[in-house]
Amino acid sequence: MNFQMTESGFTTTFEHGNIHISGDETQGFRPYQLLVSSIAVCSGGVLRKVLEKRRMVVDDIQLSAEVQRNEEEANRVEAIHLHFRMKGVDLDEEKIRKSLDITFKNCSMAQSVKDSIRLTDSFEIVS
Template sequence: MQFEAKENGFVTHLSYGDLHVSGDEQYGFRPYQLMVSSIAVCSSGVLRKVLDKMRMPCSDMKVTAEVVRNEEKANRIEKIHLHFIISGENLQEEKVKKAIETSHKNCPMVQSVRDSIVITDSFELVS
């Protein structure tokens, strides 16, 4: 990836489109938003695949991410709590819990930050 400086941030040109990144939300996505989005979406995508393999496909999934940052240490991300809201038939609570654990072990983004950001999770099942 190549990033080009612009007046209020940077831009990279990708096959899907341009990605604008800036410390100021008026001019692009903030770096921490991209990191949290990567972790949340990667985890969710892997979770969908794991549920499919367990023969418990979900018909819908939402994920929220609550972030704890440390202002005293460069405002770094210290904790991310992912809450999955999963819809589908035949979803079994214990198996979904195991699927989430498996998804974290197999998500490249979670594994990339595993020793520096604490990732926790919870879920709810809806019919």
Template sequence: MKFILKQEGGFKSELPYGELHVSGDETKGFRPFQLLVASVAVCSGGVLQKVLEKKRLEIEDLSVKTEVKRNPDEANRVTDLHMHFVIKGQDLKNEVVEKSMELARKNCPMYQSVKDSIKITESYEIVS
């Protein structure tokens, strides 16, 4: 990927889906920490969906809510990320969802990339 400085501030990149604007000023683009959190959450959710589908479970809806903690004394780095998965489907059992989340953690490249530098916790709820 190539990022080009924009005159009004921030950077942009041309990607197959479209233009991505990134800036420390959220009026000029997505903030880098937002993209980091989105990458981990969406990757984790997508891998979880695939794992559940391979187990032949029907998922009607899946969402991921995030909570982020940052340390202002260390360049405002992301220190903690909590992801809460809300899974809607029929006949979903806690035991199967928990094992599926374990598999998702092991197979999500974004989770694996940051797990040693960010404390990641997860929770879930099943709705029918």
């Protein structure tokens, strides 16, 4: 990956387009937003695969992330809580709970921050 300095931050180009990164959210994505997005989307993608392998039919997964930051320590991300809202056929809560445990063990982004950011999760089945 290559990053080029701009007037308000940095930019990089990937296969699907450019990303503008800046501490000023009016000028681009803030770094912590990209960090949280990476963990959330990685976890969601792994969960989807785990549920498919368990033959659970999931029609939709929506994710929300609640972020706890510490202003006294460079505004670092200390905790992320991911809430999964799932829609599907005959979803079993116990199997989903076990699937989430497997998910975080197999998500490369979650594993990358496991000793520095506290990750928690919850879920609900919606109709």
